[in-house]
Amino acid sequence: MAQLTNDCFAAGDRLLPMEEALALIAARVACIVGTERVPLAEADGRVLGEPLTAGVNLPPFDNSAVDGYAVRFGDLSPADDTVLPISGRIAAGARPAAAETAGAVRIFTGAPMPAGFDTVFMQEDVVLEGPDRARLPKGLKRGANRRLAGEDLAAGALALPAGRRLRPADLALLGALGLADAPVRQRLRVAVLSTGDEVAAPGKPLRPGQLYDANRPMLAALLRRSGCTVSDLGIVPDRREAMHAALTEAAACHDLILTSGGVSTGEEDHVRATVESAGALTFWRIGIKPGRPVAMGVVAGSAFMGLPGNPAAAFVTFAFLGRALVARLAGEEFRAPEPVEVAAGFAYRKKEGRREYVRVRLTRGGDGRLRAEKHPREGAGVITSLTETDGLVELREDATGIVPGDPVGFYPYAVLY
Numbered sequence: 001m002a003q004l005t006n007d008c009f010a011a012g013d014r015l016l017p018m019e020e021a022l023a024l025i026a027a028r029v030a031c032i033v034g035t036e037r038v039p040l041a042e043a044d045g046r047v048l049g050e051p052l053t054a055g056v057n058l059p060p061f062d063n064s065a066v067d068g069y070a071v072r073f074g075d076l077s078p079a080d081d082t083v084l085p086i087s088g089r090i091a092a093g094a095r096p097a098a099a100e101t102a103g104a105v106r107i108f109t110g111a112p113m114p115a116g117f118d119t120v121f122m123q124e125d126v127v128l129e130g131p132d133r134a135r136l137p138k139g140l141k142r143g144a145n146r147r148l149a150g151e152d153l154a155a156g157a158l159a160l161p162a163g164r165r166l167r168p169a170d171l172a173l174l175g176a177l178g179l180a181d182a183p184v185r186q187r188l189r190v191a192v193l194s195t196g197d198e199v200a201a202p203g204k205p206l207r208p209g210q211l212y213d214a215n216r217p218m219l220a221a222l223l224r225r226s227g228c229t230v231s232d233l234g235i236v237p238d239r240r241e242a243m244h245a246a247l248t249e250a251a252a253c254h255d256l257i258l259t260s261g262g263v264s265t266g267e268e269d270h271v272r273a274t275v276e277s278a279g280a281l282t283f284w285r286i287g288i289k290p291g292r293p294v295a296m297g298v299v300a301g302s303a304f305m306g307l308p309g310n311p312a313a314a315f316v317t318f319a320f321l322g323r324a325l326v327a328r329l330a331g332e333e334f335r336a337p338e339p340v341e342v343a344a345g346f347a348y349r350k351k352e353g354r355r356e357y358v359r360v361r362l363t364r365g366g367d368g369r370l371r372a373e374k375h376p377r378e379g380a381g382v383i384t385s386l387t388e389t390d391g392l393v394e395l396r397e398d399a400t401g402i403v404p405g406d407p408v409g410f411y412p413y414a415v416l417y
């Protein structure tokens with residue numbers, strides 16, 4: 001994290017545009033975790049630590065894609081059906097046979113092609129004339145129904161790049177290449193804490209003026225889905241010394257500290273001031289709604305991100321900034337999610353110059369198009385505006401508003417974590 005030095009380019013009160021914040025994360029933050037080997041069964045969701053090249057051809061040998069009859073294309077009559085004697089039989093798992101002399105060879109899906117044979121008729125298309133003669137219809141192309149060694153992936157070719165977050169299909173590829181384990185990045189160790197005297201832990205009765213902590217369970221879950229190991233450091237009261245102690249202790253054994261609340265401008269908002277005194281602040285105000293106060297920096301050698309206290313703001317800022325930071329630190333090759341276009345089902349006015357995310361539910365309009373309906377309650381503290389919706393509509397900085405029917409970019413929640 002040495003990259004996040006105290007050169008305060010985001011000084012002053014300017015709202016940093018999202019693109020600039022993301023560019024800073026990309027430019028200043030490097031991978032800080034080593035690699036380890038894990039069995040394939042445990043590799044789903046892990047980040048590949050090095051590029052993997054194929055050690056074998058995929059498939060490993062020429063084989064039939066169907067149950068049927070293998071022939072040499074040159075033995076076929078171009079203009080008419082061909083009748084050939086059935087000269088052999090090869091099942092899947094059989095050793096590749098020495099060259100058959102001629103004729104049609106009974107073959108099964110996945111069985112090795114006999115040497116010199118290049119084309120396979122599906123058995124449904126073949127008429128048997130007695131026990132050992134096959135009538136083969138005209139018109140099949142050379143090479144039909146044959147899979148060539150290495151046509152999926154050739155030995156020596158790149159199978160998966162470093163930084164890849166492994167998906168179930170990737171495990172099929174690694175398994176097919178004969179790998180029992182994979183070199184992956186160690187999990188990022190992240191400390192999560194909530195701040196604020198008004199925030200209470202579950203299991204205790206609420207004192208007047210208190211509410212239960214919504215952000216910790218949500219952020220811990222988002223982090224785990226991003227591949228992190230999470231330490232829950234509880235709730236830190238609104239006192240500078242308590243905050244200083246919590247952050248510096250957390251920094252000792254975590255790669256990243258993620259907080260919520262206390263990053264705004266109030267006298268009781270100690271997070272930002274603590275980061276400035278115990279480390280360095282890279283930015284702390286972003287041109288995004290909900291979620292303007294987002295702080296990023298370093299504390300005692302550990303990366304730091306402070307999200308706003310309002311739960312919907314914490315969610316949105318984690319989805320678009322926290323996720324990018326985690327990916328950089330964890331060595332994950334990160335591509336920002338792409339919104340899909342849907343029709344707006346609502347009118348909305350916004351200020352130019354900041355990016356807004358509107359919580360929406362998807363419905364299908366009479367015209368068959370997917371339509372985004374805005375949740376009726378917009379407040380950044382309204383948790384049901386997250387639970388009762390399907391995703392976020394993005395309104396970019398230059399937009400001043402939309403009317404029903406306008407095309408808008410929609411992110412389903414599932415693509416955000």
Ligand SMILES: Nc1nc2c(c(=O)[nH]1)N[C@H]1C(S)=C(S)[C@@H](COP(=O)(O)OP(=O)(O)OC[C@H]3O[C@@H](n4cnc5c(N)ncnc54)[C@H](O)[C@@H]3O)O[C@H]1N2
Nearest residue numbers: 194196213214215261262263264269292307308309310313
């Ligand atoms: N004068 C200004 N006031 C505020 C500004 C501003 O720019 N100038 N920004 C507003 C915005 S936007 C937000 S968001 C909040 C962010 O403030 P903080 O990040 O300092 O967060 P807090 O003040 O601590 O809390 C805000 C809100 O969220 C509730 N909260 C906090 N933590 C939790 C939690 N773990 N679970 C559930 N709810 C939580 C907290 O009680 C507050 O209601 O500041 C605005 N004000």
Ligand code: MOO
Nearest residue numbers: 290291292313380
């Ligand atoms: O953006 Mo604040 O984060 O509006 O609630």
